[in-house]
Amino acid sequence: MDQVRTILQSHPHWPAVEAIYHKLAQEGYKAFLAGGCVRDALLGLKANDLDIATNATPDKIEELFEKTINVGKSFGVMRVVLGGADIEVATFRNDGNYKDGRRPDHVEFSTPEEDAKRRDFTVNALFYDMQNHQILDFVHGQEDLKKQVLRTVGEAKKRFQEDHLRLLRGARFAAQLDFAVESGTLAAMTEMAAAVKTVSGERLRDEMGKLLKSKNVPLGLRVMQDTGLQRELFPWKTPDVNWTAYPGCEIWQNLSLFLRSAGHSDLEKSIELLRLSTKERRGIEDAWELWQKPGDFLALRLGLQLQQMQKPGKTWALEVLMKEGLFEEAILRLLNEARSFGDELPKPFLTGEDLKGKLQGPAIGQCLQEAYCLQLEKSLKDRKQALSWLDSFLKKVN
Ligand code: ATP
Ligand code: MG
Helix, strand or coil, X not given: CHHHHHHHHCCCCHHHHHHHHHHHHHCCCCEEEECHHHHHHHCCCCCCCCCEEECCCHHHHHXXXXXXXXXXXXXXXXXXEECCEEEEEEECEEECCECCCCCECXXXXXXXXXXXXXXXXXXXXXXXXXXXXXXXXXXXXHHHHHHCEECECCCHHHHHHHCCHXXXXXXXXXXXXXXXXXXXXXHHHHHHHHHHHHCCHHHHHHHHHHXXXXXXXXHHHHHHHHHCHHHHHCCCCCCCCCCCCCCCXXXXXXXXXXXXXXXXXXXXXXXXXXXXXXXXXXXXXXXXXXXXXXXXXXXXXXXXXXXXXXXXXXXXXXHHHHHCCCCHHHHHHHHHHHHCCCCCCCCCCCCHHHHCCCCCCHHHHHHHHHHXXXXXXXXXXXXXXXXXXXXXXXXXXX
16 A cells, blocks of 8 residues: 555646645545546556545635636536645546436535446546545456456446447547456447447547557457447458557657558548647548659659648657658658758748739749749748849749
8 A cells, every 4th residue: 555655746746736635634524536547557557547535515625725627517526726736626426327328417426436336447436535545446457467468347338338439438448457358348348339329429539549649559449349339439440460659759640640541531531530730630631642652752853842830740650650660861851851940940031022013823832932942952041042042033934
C-alpha cells in the first residue's frame, strides 16, 4: 500500500485533493479517490487525474467550497477549483434506467458500494480511502488487476446494453492496460457490437484517440476486430498487422495512421463518423494525400514543397515516411531546408502591389508564385534582386 500512497501523493494535484478531503471529513463526509487513479496507482503507474467520490451532495459541495463548477449537478458531478487545480468531486450514486443506450434518465445518490457497481469495469471500480490509506474493493477489482483481466462489473450484456460507449471503452482499456478481455465480457461485446453505431461521433473520436495512443494498440485493434466493433465502425479496414507507435502524438496524427489505408470515400466517411474538427480533418487529409503518392510530392520543386510543408499534415506524413526508412535522404534534406527558415517561412519579397498595372488575371498569381519559389530556393536573396528579376520577367512575357 505504501507504493500506492507514494504514487498518489506525488501527483501535482495531491495538495488540492488533500485539502478537499480534509474539508469534507471535517464536515463528517466520506471522500475517496475513485476510478482510474486508483487502478493506475495499483499498477505502479502515474495517474492522469485524481477524482474524488463522496457522500456529500452537489449542493453541499457548492456550499462548502469557494469555487465550484457545475459539470452535471443532476448526475452528481461537480468540480472543485482549488490551489490551481480543478478536481472532479462526484457524489456516490447509482444510475436509474438507461433508456437510449447512452446515459441514465436520472441518478440516485447512494453508497460507495452502489457507486462501484454502476462503474464499467471491475478494475475501474476501486476506491482509495484517504483516511486510513486502504483500498475499498466491492467488485474483486484487485483480483482482476493481478490477473490482468478486463471484466465488466456485473452482467456483461446488460452493462453494454445500458451504455453502448462501454463497448469501445472495452477495446480501449484492453489496449491501454495491455489486459486480456475476460471471455464473458468479450462474448457480450461481440453480441452487442452493432450497438456501437449509436455512440456519438465525439465520443467515438475520444475513445479511438485514447486507444491509438495506448501501450498495446495492436491488442485494442484485435479486440475491435474480433468483436466486430471494427466491422461496424470502419468496415473497409483490413487488420493492422504492425502498429508503430509514435509517442506523444496528437489524436489526429494517430488517427491519420489508422485511416492511412482507407480509399478516398472511406476516409471521408470515417472523418464524418468521428466528427473531427477542421484542423484534425485537414491534418489527416493532407497526410493521407501525401502517403498515396509520395513520389509526386518529392518531384515538386523545392519552393512548392516548402510551402506545402507549412501544413502540419504534410510535415507529419514526411516524418512518418522517414521513420519507416522511406525516401530518408530526400526527406531529411527537405526537413533541414524547412528548418533553415525557423518557425515560419519568410514574407515574399514581391506582392501584388509590385505588379499593379503590369499583369492581368491569373498571370499575377503565377508571377508571384514563381518569385516566391525562387526566394525560398534562395535564388533571389533580397527585394532588390526580386525587383530586377521582375523587370526581366515582364520583358519576357509582354
Ligand atoms: P483514464 O486514464 O483514461 O482517464 P479512467 O478510468 O479515469 O481512465 P474515465 O473515462 O476518465 O476513465 O472515467 C473515470 C471513471 O468513471 C472510470 O474509471 C469508471 O469508473 C467510470 N466511468 C467512466 N465512463 C463510464 C461509463 N461509460 N460507464 C460506467 N462507468 C464509467
Ligand atoms: Mg480519467
